[in-house]
Amino acid sequence: MSKGLPKRSENYSEWYNELVKRADLAENSAVRGCMVIKPYGYSIWEKMQRALDDMFKETGHTNAYFPLFVPKSLFEAEEKNAEGFAKECAVVTHYRLKADPNNKGKLIVDPEAKLEEELVVRPTSEAIIWSTYKNWIQSYRDLPILINQWANVVRWEMRTRMFLRTTEFLWQEGHTAHSTEQEALAETKQMLEVYAKFAEEWMSVPVLKGFKTANERFAGAEETLCIEAMMQDGKALQAGTSHFLGQNFAKAFDVKFQSKEGKLDHVWGTSWGASTRLMGALIMAHSDDLGLVLPPKLAPIHVVIVPIYKGDEELEAIKAVILPIMQELKSYGIVVKFDDNDAFRPGYKFAEYELKGVPIRMAIGMRDLASGQIEVARRDNLTKETRPMEGVAVYIKDLLNEIQEAIYTKALNFREENTFKIDTWDEFKEQIEKGGFLLCHWDGSSETEEKIKELTKATIRCIPLDAADEAGTCVYSGNPSTKRVVFARAY
RNA sequence: CGGGGUGUAGCGUAGCCCGGUAUCGCGUCUGCUUUGGGAGCAGAAGGUCGUCAGUUCGAAUCUGGCCACCCCGACCA
Numbered sequence: 233m234s235k236g237l238p239k240r241s242e243n244y245s246e247w248y249n250e251l252v253k254r255a256d257l258a259e260n261s262a263v264r265g266c267m268v269i270k271p272y273g274y275s276i277w278e279k280m281q282r283a284l285d286d287m288f289k290e291t292g293h294t295n296a297y298f299p300l301f302v303p304k305s306l307f308e309a310e311e312k313n314a315e316g317f318a319k320e321c322a323v324v325t326h327y328r329l330k331a332d333p334n335n336k337g338k339l340i341v342d343p344e345a346k347l348e349e350e351l352v353v354r355p356t357s358e359a360i361i362w363s364t365y366k367n368w369i370q371s372y373r374d375l376p377i378l379i380n381q382w383a384n385v386v387r388w389e390m391r392t393r394m395f396l397r398t399t400e401f402l403w404q405e406g407h408t409a410h411s412t413e414q415e416a417l418a419e420t421k422q423m424l425e426v427y428a429k430f431a432e433e434w435m436s437v438p439v440l441k442g443f444k445t446a447n448e449r450f451a452g453a454e455e456t457l458c459i460e461a462m463m464q465d466g467k468a469l470q471a472g473t474s475h476f477l478g479q480n481f482a483k484a485f486d487v488k489f490q491s492k493e494g495k496l497d498h499v500w501g502t503s504w505g506a507s508t509r510l511m512g513a514l515i516m517a518h519s520d521d522l523g524l525v526l527p528p529k530l531a532p533i534h535v536v537i538v539p540i541y542k543g544d545e546e547l548e549a550i551k552a553v554i555l556p557i558m559q560e561l562k563s564y565g566i567v568v569k570f571d572d573n574d575a576f577r578p579g580y581k582f583a584e585y586e587l588k589g590v591p592i593r594m595a596i597g598m599r600d601l602a603s604g605q606i607e608v609a610r611r612d613n614l615t616k617e618t619r620p621m622e623g624v625a626v627y628i629k630d631l632l633n634e635i636q637e638a639i640y641t642k643a644l645n646f647r648e649e650n651t652f653k654i655d656t657w658d659e660f661k662e663q664i665e666k667g668g669f670l671l672c673h674w675d676g677s678s679e680t681e682e683k684i685k686e687l688t689k690a691t692i693r694c695i696p697l698d699a700a701d702e703a704g705t706c707v708y709s710g711n712p713s714t715k716r717v718v719f720a721r722a723y
Numbered sequence: 724c725g726g727g728g729u730g731u732a733g734c735g736u737a738g739c740c741c742g743g744u745a746u747c748g749c750g751u752c753u754g755c756u757u758u759g760g761g762a763g764c765a766g767a768a769g770g771u772c773g774u775c776a777g778u779u780c781g782a783a784u785c786u787g788g789c790c791a792c793c794c795c796g797a798c799c800a
Contacts, residue, residue: 236761245794260792320799356800390724390798397799450800458800473800505800540759579760597759607759 237587239521244465245393248516252394255524255587257511265392265399272588273511275532277402280510281382283434283529284404287426293378293406300384301351302360309359310484316451317355320388324351353386358452358477358503361407362485369409369499372491376419377409395512396469396723403507409482409499411489416500420476423504424457427472435510436527436640437461437517438647439471440669440718442694447678450503454478460693460718462647463516466667468693468720471513477501512723517643518612524589525612527639528632535561535568535628536585540578540597547572550596553621560625566632586611591635592628612639653716660707660719664688669720673713675706684708684719693718 237254238246252258257273260266269277285295301324308314328345354360361379368374382404392398406423410416424441431439439459449456453475461471482488482498489499518525528534537558539550554570561568569590571581578595585593595607606624609616612635619627650668654660663670674680674692685691699715706713 262791264792316800387799391796444800448800453800456800470800475800538759542758574758577758577760577762579758579762581761582759583761595759599759 237521237523240464247521249394251515251519251523251587255589257515257524258394260394263399265389267392267394267398267400269402269508272532276514276526276530277508277511279530279532280430280434281404284426284430284506285380285382287430288380288404288406291378291422291426293380293408295381296379297381297383298357298360298364300354302354302357304350304352306359306363306485307352309363310452310481312480313356313358313452313484317387321355322353322386322388324353354383355385355387356503356505357381357383357385357405358407358481359485362481362487362501365407365409365499366485366487369487369489372411372489375409375411375489375499376415378406378419379408380404380406393512393723395508395515398508401508403505405503405505408502409487410501411491411497411499413478413500416478416502417476419502420455420457420474420504423502424459424472424474427474427504427506428459430506431459431461431471431510431513432640434527434529435514435517436529436636436643437471437513438640438644440694440696442696442699442718444473444694445678445681445692445717447681448691450475452477452480453503454480457697458694460720461513461517462643462650462669462720463513463723464519464646465516466650466720468669468718468722469509469513469516470693470722471510472504472506474504475502477503518639519589522583522614523587525639526589526591528591528636531589531591532567533569533588533590534566534632535592535594536581536590537568537570537594537596538578538581538585539570539572540595546598549598549601553601554596557621557625561628564625564629566629582609591632594624594628610635612642654707654719655704657708660684660690661688664690664719664721667721669693669718671716672707672719673702673704673715674717674719675709675711675713677709677711680706680709680711689721690719691722693720693722 237250240247256270258267258269261268325347326341326345327347328342329339330342332340365377368377384400384402386400388399389397408419410419428439428441431437439461441457441459444456444458450473455476457474458470459472461469463469479498479500481501487499488496490496514530515524537554539547541547541550558568558570582593589611591611593609600606604621605618606621607616608619652663652668652670654663654670654672660670660672670690681692695717701714702716704713705711
């Protein structure tokens with residue numbers, strides 16, 4: 233077994249798969265297209281969950297839980313939504329197995345136990361939730377309903393990739409109901425801002441905020457907002473979506489309320505979601521050929537201390553000096569691991585913690601004890617320096633913040649270096665092969681969008697919220713356009 | 724669902740063309756020496772060669788079926 237990872241530049245997919253496995257984040261399971269998230273990977277996800285959940289609470293939302301199964305009749309109620317997901321649904325048709333009379337020790341599906349009505353395993357929960365909201369909402373006094381659910385969903389994709397697209401995945405889905413269109417639109421926008429803030433402040437991943445085109449819109453939504461991030465291979469990754477549902481689901485499930493004025497009207501809805509795909513974004517945005525690079529705010533361990541010693545006496549001497557420093561670090565809320573496992577040598581540990589993305593490593597041996605110094609190494613830029621022991625805890629505390637910033641800045645610079653204004657079709661075809669975001673004029677037609685996708689595999693990632701008005705001509709059709717949109721190849 | 728590939732110890736592999744019960748590395752275990760960038764030496768354990776059938780005195784190897792996984796498409800909010 234080779235000790236290093238494959239090189240990012242040689243085969244990005246292979247590098248990604250190896251990194252996910254070697255850093256102990258996840259592995260493929262025996263179940264087709266499904267993934268086992270391992271404890272280390274899950275502890276990162278938990279940090280994401282907690283941060284997002286706090287942000288949802290701050291914006292007035294509460295958590296609830298709805299069933300995994302959606303009766304087919306409910307699922308098909310909102311036609312566009314049902315149609316959009318129909319091709320990727322797992323369906324429960326029976327509720328019992330029995331011994332196979334022809335094959336001892338084996339089981340078969342009991343044909344007697346066929347369900348009257350099939351149950352769809354939720355690919356998303358709008359149907360089951362809106363069918364419930366119908367019973368919860370009568371009056372304007374019942375609104376708004378601001379609920380989030382943490383759940384697993386199943387989408388039977390033909391091809392899967394760890395974290396980015398798995399058959400079953402974990403996510404959160406917010407489902408809100410409002411008395412006015414304006415309020416629902418404001419909610420849609422607000423939650424997009426929450427996702428963008430989370431991506432940038434916690435994950436250190438800069439994102440573009442924008443509208444999806446009609447082609448890329450959520451099935452059943454009036455408008456889909458999204459955040460799009462750039463990975464290190466120049467491809468785009470949709471990291472979160474927020475949908476304005478209009479009155480579509482309210483109409484499909486007959487959810488009406490009586491207003492102050494006594495008028496009966498359908499409620500206005502939103503839904504928004506982000507998934508374990510964020511883990512994929514985190515990995516692909518920052519990591520390098522040595523392994524994972526984690527932003528301090530999401531790192532399960534902030535600092536690892538590796539003692540370098542011979543024999544118990546030296547170890548005790550190191551401990552005597554390091555324990556007070558660890559105490560101080562802990563008092564700042566920093567998670568520190570002191571790795572005195574004698575089974576591995578220092579070099580091995582260095583490589584292992586780099587693979588796992590621990591932001592800061594400190595090494596301390598006899599040499600340092602004598603000089604009153606300690607070695608501090610940064611994972612993000614791989615620099616090492618020797619610091620005086622005195623005041624090192626405060627230094628580390630500040631350094632973690634600096635690393636959080638530095639990773640963001642690096643990713644932002646990368647995105648800017650790989651974002652191009654493209655005005656001709658020849659340039660487009662050339663640049664799309666090299667990757668990156670292409671800012672282009674587009675005539676606004678689905679036909680053009682589809683043609684470009686067919687020819688180049690590039691899709692419109694979003695129409696940026698802050699796109700400036702600028703007269704131009706469509707990069708493909710030459711028809712007039714008023715603003716630039718973002719084209720890229722995507723995961 | 725199309726096109727290609729792979730299946731041999733926990734992981735990665737050699738052997739297959741040309742049939743004779745399996746190679747090497749990593750990891751694991753034991754012991755000693757080591758410890759400032761993935762330690763060294765010595766010894767040991769670990770295998771229904773994906774599966775079912777066929778050919779053969781004899782199959783990891785040849786033939787056929789099946790299964791699983793990977794890659795490229797199609798698909799994908």
